[in-house]
Amino acid sequence: MSVIKEVIGKENLMPYQKISMGKRKKIALIAHDNKKPDLVEWADFNKDILSQHSLLATGTTGEMLSRELGLEVTRFESGPLGGDQQIGARITEGFIDFLVFFWDPLEPHPHDPDVKALLRIAVVWNIPLACNRASADFMISSPLMSEEYDRLLIDYKSRMEKRYIT
Template identity: 55%
Template sequence: MTVKKIALVAHDRMKKELIEWIKKHQNLLKHHELYATGSTGQAIEKTLNVTVTKMESGPLGGDLQLGVKIVNKEIDILIFFWDPLEAQPHDPDVRALLRIAVVWNLPVACNASTADYLLTSPLFDSDYHPETPDYEAYRNRII
């Protein structure tokens, strides 16, 4: 099994759902490197009794810190249970995190069903590395 670097994020109203999902998959998740924003990371550590690399709380820059890790190819999967029914004070950061995950072709799950699909995919246990888009033409464009 290849150790994956998994970022786990949840808005306040979604934390309980994420923790329940983690409990369901704890035997698998405890063998991987876990990253999370502030209080989500604390809840995961308590649930799994494992060490989680914790960023700041989302509104204090934690989402952006995870975004930097994605750009630097330090995260393999993003599981982000965001609240579709409530605006967040840091919505621009949330959008930036989701956007940068798509820019770098990172597997992303925004709900339990999709997260189940990611973890049960045959690719999960392989040395799978998503193709990195070639942005050289974009970087070298003449403005």
């Protein structure tokens, strides 16, 4: 399924594809174990704003957010069991358009390749991505949180086609 609405851009300049985000954002929330208290505290502070959007999370993070803050959260598998990959797939399909991921820079994890893949896919699809609390503060207080917003993507399709021609 393609979520790309149209290709825009002037001739000879970089063409872009456009993906629309509604006013109600689909926000994925994830935190590694040492960062979970940080995320819960942040989400508690921003509960009113968060409850105006659709929330999704990896298993344990989602469970904590529901249990401790009463937030309605769609839960995927736990990260080590494939939750990061499920979230990455949803980003690609256009069902998630905002990611807050407090990953732990001081601990190795068995699913580090999945974490890296998720961070990469968030960049590929140009979704807002906060990996620490200060970034998340700036992002959630943006006036764009309550606006429609068009994400621009480099026209990857033409780029891929060129690769196959050469």
